[in-house]
Amino acid sequence: MSKPSVRPSRPFFSSGPCAKRPGWSLQQLDQAFVGRSHRTPEGKARLKEVITRSKDILGIPEDWRVGIVPASDTGAVEMVLWALAGERGMDVLSFESFSGTWAQDLRDILQISDLRVLEAPYGQLPDLASVDWSRDVVLTWNGTTSGICIPHKDVIPLHHDGLVICDATSAAFAMDLPWDRLDVVTWSWQKALGGEAAHGMLALSPRAAERLSKAPQRPLPKIFRLSGKKGLLEAVFQGDTINTPSMLCVEDALDGLRWAEKIGGLPALQKRSRENLKLLEAWVAKTDWLDFLAEDPASRSSTSICLKIVAPWFEKLNTEERLKVVKHLTGLVAAEEAGYDLASYRDAPAGLRIWGGATVDAEDIQKLLPWLEWAYERTLKEFSV
Structure with a gap:
């Protein structure tokens, strides 16, 4: 065939960082809160706005806590695994690169003694019927490196004893997430809304927040700590981030969220x-x-x-x-x-x-x-x- 003559207007098809929203330009960031502390009332307000708009668009229940954390979705998942893993037995679904990383960390780094890794090759899901929902379960809703997603919410029982920890970074803002069946959900700005990288989002159900409010079972570096002597670090979920965020990235995240609201x-x-x-x-x-x-x-x-x-x-x-x-x-x-x-x-x-x-x-x-x-x-x- 002859060479095509028409090119995509925006030839950006990366799976992360992903394409910016239609009509985006650097001028959209002119009002970024730069040169000021993110801990001022104005800085915290911008961060809180990201949390509030994200919660509203995704339909996250009112009693859930949502916070901004370091190191993208990877940081959000690792924070939760290091803080929560080990209290009860765990099942982890491993069917592509990142879900395989979570399994490897739990097995080889955290060395969870009561761990079951349910594996499947690229192109398939593990046997979902074999998951024991009385245990803590770690799953990736959408495998970014395999193109495989959980087919429907009924995979997860409405009532389950363990916590369901869901890496949803390439599913959030694109797929239905059953908030009434999940307990921890993570994602990043760089995926479905095309935000700039390095920041993660973490959503906790009341059950997960209660578990995290207990003192950590293992020593954790500061950027991983979601609880302290007085319980859950509530400030994290009000825009008071653990480390210094990029306010340019914050403005970019807000731009994507406002666009999402504008289109419906x-x-x-x-x-x-x-x-x-x-x-x-x-x-x-x-x-x-x-x-x-x-x-x-x-x-x-x-x-x-x-x-x-x-x-x-x-x-x-x-x-x-x-x-x-x-x-x-x-x-x-x-x-x-x-x-x-x-x-x-x-x-x-x-x-x-x-x-x-x-x-x-x-x-x-x-x-x-x-x-x-x-x-x-x-x-x-x-x-x-």
Whole structure:
């Protein structure tokens, strides 16, 4: 085929940091509270506004506590695991890179004695029926590196004895999260609303807050501490952050939240993401060299959309050769400024990953697809297939 002539207006398809919202520019940050302390009343008010707007858009129950924490979603998850793990037995679901990291930390670093790791390869979920909900359960709602998501809320029983700790960084603001079935939920600014990186969000149910209010069972560095001698550090959930945040990033987060409210809140965000997935589903259905990494359509992500190359010639290659093919294919598209950051995550099977969250316009995905087809044909010739 000939080289396409139309490029995406915003060729940004990275799964983190993700594309900025439509119409974003640096001018949106002109009112950032820079050069001042974040601990002033005005600084705390900006941070509290991020918390309040996030809570409202996501539909988080009023009695939950929401706070801003260091080190993105990774920091939020680690804070909770280090503070909570070990009081009772734990089940952890491991089915892609980051969920595998949580399992490794619990097993090898924290060395939880009563730990069950429920594993599945890329493209599948562990046996959800085997989860013991009387224990603490650690799960990733959407696997950013595999494109696999929890299919529905009924997976988790409404009443459970343990705490359900949910890494939702690539699901928040795009998928329905069952707040009445979760106890700890984490996400970051850099995913679904395209915020700047380095800051995480942490939401606690009343049960989780009660557990955390107890003195920590192990020594923790200051940036991990959510409780002290007097119980839960309530100030964290009022905008008084543990460490110094970037007020530029705070302003950027507020910009994304205001945009989400302007277009219709969570329903509108979800609709945009689902439309992006539908476009790719229609294209993959008529494309003979690609398929979804998710084997079950019910667990197919609408944000981190992961695709595998299923051409017979590609499947005969070893891992190193496959990576070279993908690097070449995605490099051709990037060189034409038609799409950036399209290769699968480094630990995942070699393939493509296209972010389909709400900040990506469906028309840009539509314009990307001919470039992928063109690059694939060029790659076939390059590798003499």
